Amino acid sequence: MNINWYPGHMAKTRRQLEEDLSGVDAVIELFDARAAASSRNPDLEAMCGGKPRLLVLGRADLADPAVTALWQKVLPGSAAVNAASPGASKAVLPALRKLLAERIRRDTEKGQAGRPLRVIVIGVPNTGKSTLINTLLRRRAAKAEDRPGVTRSRGWFSMERGFLLMDTPGMLWPKFEDTRTGFHLAFTGAIRDEIMxxxxxxxxxxxxxxxxxxxxxxxxxxxxxxxxxxxxxxxxxxxxxxxxxxxxxxxxxxxxxxxxxxxxxxxxxx
Ligand SMILES: Nc1nc2c(ncn2[C@@H]2O[C@H](COP(=O)(O)OP(=O)(O)OP(=O)(O)O)[C@@H](O)[C@H]2O)c(=O)[nH]1
Ligand SMILES: [Mg+2]
Incomplete structure (x- = not known):
């Protein structure tokens, strides 16, 4: 597939993300349950370093449940959600607390119980990052639309229950490993139709x-x-x-x- 699908602003998005990742307590990596390999940016693994990370398979309502169960087996601790439904909070919040239990314990020891926990939401474009944030906040705070590239710059959202959530623009990577990856990203709406x-x-x-x-x-x-x-x-x-x-x-x-x-x-x- 010889197409220019890596938009010019992505390099900036990447630099900003690297900077932001260093300042957070945990990462939510959201990807698409229908293409659970292709919709994961391979660069994020290294960029997240050792940060506690919750993997969330989004659009699970559209995916084959038997296959999603297989993915959850190879990705222990991952959550599978419809990010647009209130049920997503019930899956994500307890998982986040579990992931941050050690951090919460240390804060309490230092007399900093209740210090806001900073969580960044990352993933390829259009996977539902802003939608998930709105569901967790229980209000329409972040702009979410059914096309890639809606969130243009990152931003913090304050959530009751001690979390600060950062919404980020979707990030792609410069080269696909194979054409299948590109097609699957396009089918699931992570890259704009116009480029193909x-x-x-x-x-x-x-x-x-x-x-x-x-x-x-x-x-x-x-x-x-x-x-x-x-x-x-x-x-x-x-x-x-x-x-x-x-x-x-x-x-x-x-x-x-x-x-x-x-x-x-x-x-x-x-
Ligand atoms: N059926 C279904 N639709 C979803 C789910 N998550 C998000 N959507 C829809 O997918 C579209 C994209 O959602 P956004 O939240 O804007 O996606 P995003 O990851 O913030 O996208 P960018 O900011 O462009 O990177 C919206 O129309 C959502 O309603 C899901 O789990 N299931
Ligand atoms: Mg968004």
């Missing part, structure tokens, strides 16, 4: 679904096959009766992202 040809993307999604969840396309559209067949079946036709594959490609990507093709996970632990 939509029909190429949708055609690849069709191949991926046919291999992993045969029946998913048929279940939604009443037929399998390529973009043309799907467009015909849906009645997406251009003048002269030509299948409107461009419109179908957009509809397919939207349907996948909204979970309308079923609960689907593109990646399993190796």
């Amino acid at each position: 040809d939509t029909e190429t993307l949708a055609a690849r999604l069709i191949d991926t679904l046919e291999a992993l969840y045969p029946g998913a396309l048929g279940g939604r559209y009443g037929t399998a096959g390529g973009l043309e067949a799907l467009a015909e079946r849906r009645g997406y036709l251009l003048p002269g009766g030509v299948p409107d594959t461009g419109r179908m490609a957009l509809a397919l990507l939207d349907d996948f992202r909204a979970g309308k093709l079923g609960r689907i996970s593109l990646e399993r632990p190796e």
Whole structure:
């Protein structure tokens, strides 16, 4: 995939993140349960150093529950959530307290019980970082929208119960290990559609679904096959009766992202 998908502002985002990471007590790394390998920035591991880190598989409501369970097995202590639902707090807050138990104990010893605990939320674009923060705060404090690149600069949010949360812009890394990573990031909405040809993307999604969840396309559209067949079946036709594959490609990507093709996970632990 020879595309320029690493936006110019990412280098700045990275520098800022490095600086911010040094000043926090813990890290929440949020990634997408449907692509739980590809949606993790490989640079973050080293950047987080030894900071206590909670791994959170977001969009678990859209992922295949059996596959999410496999991921949680290889990532002990991780949480799987729908970041937009209040249930996310119930999974994340106790896990955070557990992660910070040692820190809380030391603060208490030093007579600093109740000192705010600084937690940074990091991850690739559009994984639900701002949404998770809003759920934890129980108010719409951080701007969240259904496209990558919404949060442009980092910011602190004060939460009752002793936490300070930092929202950060999504961070990508300069080179994919393989094209699969790029496609899966695009399917799940972490990189902007405009940087790739939509029909190429949708055609690849069709191949991926046919291999992993045969029946998913048929279940939604009443037929399998390529973009043309799907467009015909849906009645997406251009003048002269030509299948409107461009419109179908957009509809397919939207349907996948909204979970309308079923609960689907593109990646399993190796
Ligand atoms: N179904 C579902 N939707 C989610 C979940 N988490 C986030 N979303 C939706 O995903 C979209 C992106 O959420 P944001 O919170 O803006 O994502 P972000 O990580 O802050 O994105 P950037 O700031 O662009 O990096 C929003 O439309 C959310 O409602 C989830 O767990 N399940
Ligand atoms: Mg955001």
